[in-house]
Amino acid sequence: MASDSDLSCTGLVRRFSGHAAVDHVSLNVPAGTFFSILGPSGCGKTTLLRMLAGFDKPDQGDIYIRGQRMNDVPPNRRPVNMVFQHLALFPTMSVGDNIGYGLKRQKVPLAERRKRIAEVLEQVGLPGLEGRNPQQLSGGQRQRVALARCLVLKPTLLLLDEPLGALDLKLREQMKVELKHLQKAFGTTFVYITHDQSEAMVMSDQVAVMKDGRFDQVAPPEALYREPATPFVAGFVGDNNRISGDLVAVQGELAEIRLDDGSLVRGRIASDDLETGGRVDLFIRPESLVLAGDALNSGYSGMDACIRSTLFDGANSRVEAEGAGNNTLYARLPQDGSAPRFNENATVRLAWDPALARVFGARI
Amino acid sequence: MSHWLPRTYLALVYLLLYVPIAVLVVFSFNDSRTGYEWGGLSLRWYEALFDNRAMVRAMWNSLWLALSAATVSTLIGALTALALHRYRFRGKQILNGMLFVVMMSPEIVLAISLLALFLLVGMQLGYVSLLLAHVTFCLPFVVITVMARLSGFDERLPEAARDLGASDFVMTRTVLIPVIMPALLAGWLLGFTLSLDDVVVSTFVSGPTYEILPLRIYSMVRVGLKPEVNALGTLLLVFSLVMLILSQWILLRSRR
Numbered sequence: 087m088a089s090d091s092d093l094s095c096t097g098l099v100r101r102f103s104g105h106a107a108v109d110h111v112s113l114n115v116p117a118g119t120f121f122s123i124l125g126p127s128g129c130g131k132t133t134l135l136r137m138l139a140g141f142d143k144p145d146q147g148d149i150y151i152r153g154q155r156m157n158d159v160p161p162n163r164r165p166v167n168m169v170f171q172h173l174a175l176f177p178t179m180s181v182g183d184n185i186g187y188g189l190k191r192q193k194v195p196l197a198e199r200r201k202r203i204a205e206v207l208e209q210v211g212l213p214g215l216e217g218r219n220p221q222q223l224s225g226g227q228r229q230r231v232a233l234a235r236c237l238v239l240k241p242t243l244l245l246l247d248e249p250l251g252a253l254d255l256k257l258r259e260q261m262k263v264e265l266k267h268l269q270k271a272f273g274t275t276f277v278y279i280t281h282d283q284s285e286a287m288v289m290s291d292q293v294a295v296m297k298d299g300r301f302d303q304v305a306p307p308e309a310l311y312r313e314p315a316t317p318f319v320a321g322f323v324g325d326n327n328r329i330s331g332d333l334v335a336v337q338g339e340l341a342e343i344r345l346d347d348g349s350l351v352r353g354r355i356a357s358d359d360l361e362t363g364g365r366v367d368l369f370i371r372p373e374s375l376v377l378a379g380d381a382l383n384s385g386y387s388g389m390d391a392c393i394r395s396t397l398f399d400g401a402n403s404r405v406e407a408e409g410a411g412n413n414t415l416y417a418r419l420p421q422d423g424s425a426p427r428f429n430e431n432a433t434v435r436l437a438w439d440p441a442l443a444r445v446f447g448a449r450i
Numbered sequence: 451m452s453h454w455l456p457r458t459y460l461a462l463v464y465l466l467l468y469v470p471i472a473v474l475v476v477f478s479f480n481d482s483r484t485g486y487e488w489g490g491l492s493l494r495w496y497e498a499l500f501d502n503r504a505m506v507r508a509m510w511n512s513l514w515l516a517l518s519a520a521t522v523s524t525l526i527g528a529l530t531a532l533a534l535h536r537y538r539f540r541g542k543q544i545l546n547g548m549l550f551v552v553m554m555s556p557e558i559v560l561a562i563s564l565l566a567l568f569l570l571v572g573m574q575l576g577y578v579s580l581l582l583a584h585v586t587f588c589l590p591f592v593v594i595t596v597m598a599r600l601s602g603f604d605e606r607l608p609e610a611a612r613d614l615g616a617s618d619f620v621m622t623r624t625v626l627i628p629v630i631m632p633a634l635l636a637g638w639l640l641g642f643t644l645s646l647d648d649v650v651v652s653t654f655v656s657g658p659t660y661e662i663l664p665l666r667i668y669s670m671v672r673v674g675l676k677p678e679v680n681a682l683g684t685l686l687l688v689f690s691l692v693m694l695i696l697s698q699w700i701l702l703r704s705r706r
Contacts, residue, residue: 139609139613140613141609141612160612161609161612161613162612162613162614162615162616162617163615166613167613167614168609168610168613170606170609170610171606172604172606174604174606174607174609174610175610176607176610176611176624176625176628177607177629178625178628178629178631179628187611187614187616187624188614188615191614191615191616191620192615235614236614239614239615
């Protein structure tokens, strides 16, 4: 195993009564990385995390942390700490005792323990709160205490199990940024699991998209967004429009697709198993759709669509339109004053640069 | 107008509950020999009570029995509750149900069956037989109290402790026990009071070597109500009040 990787797993399998919750997952996390595992609930991400923490054992495969095989090491002996979904702060202990819990187990003397608790509280922005009870703190403060409780031990790896799930939206946005800064400041390798793609995108260096116990794609957030490798990733990460049709021709990188009403659209081929005549899905992001009046770029593909409604949501405002072949499409409305006002049932031309659209074989 | 009816009703209920107790306390300081007339203030019945060697011994016996029965049943009950809460095993439902059977079955039935058991194995009736019997009927109450506390227990806490480097033993000492402590105390107190004033089961399984307070009082009142009993009742009342305040204080402090 390469020693510059903090965590590496090979062929991990975990079955529960015959069903593989984690199915041949391999991963490699370089030191200092913020690595997220993103997937819908029930995709096996929690099972994977519990195996990394040592609460569960893989049926097959190996877990290495800094090159050391961890399969048979109990959780209290692993250089790994975990921030739990509901934080699991000890209710009978003060903030200081919560944070000092791990240090005490390591037999760190009292004076040093006090010093390190004070230091880490300072670092997470809660100086002097040692004497408080966790119940007296706000959600965001508890979050930071849970982080501090792990970070004070300087683990090789910090596992986070959707810790922001219990926070309200505003606070969650704030904690996302803060978590990323803390990770950079401490330099600890984070493995973060979430079903919220925005959390994964904002914070991570690398994101693994998990589905049915397998990794669909592992890539930096931007690559994941721009170059999804599978239709699932294209649909799950960020908003996307899906247009179904039959593949009629391939010209170099581009596919020509006939929609159910006979009109033709084009997009870039994203998988190599396409056959002419087969059913395909074209994915195009709402912000890549141009509400073309007259000034239409000649290289663009497009379709006529009927406006159903305008959904105003500030910077994220969209129009809902029904395109050719009963495809519902969402197009982002630019808020720089360039977007016209639309009447319901007006017909517009939605156009896109074919290089920005991705074409996959249709899922059956 | 619409308020006086419920208020009067409430007052009546509380009078019914507390007047006999108040009478008992007042008459324990009565100088008269009979229980019906007031003869001035006196502590003579308290003196008489403490001069009664058999009574004092019975009181100590009862206290010791209640202490040991409560402690033993808390230990066994807490472990049972943990096992029922944490593990899945064959017969768990049956075990759980059997605890309720002990709690729900008439005391007289329990008393007869315990006596039959002790006679069958040839056990001498005395402290040990009383202890076993009292632990038996205290146990379900402890189990239920601790289980109730555990049902609100965050399953991730032991895992968090393990994750932060605690062994199972250390986790139990530092996380589990502090969390269930209020339930352990409540269960213990419940066991203590149940044991202290039990008459039915004790009548069957006690022997001449170990006389306990409720049976002593019972045999006293059979020959006529002596004012000594009032004094004893007052003492017991004060003792249980102190225990109650103490337990509430501990609970409040742990909740802080």
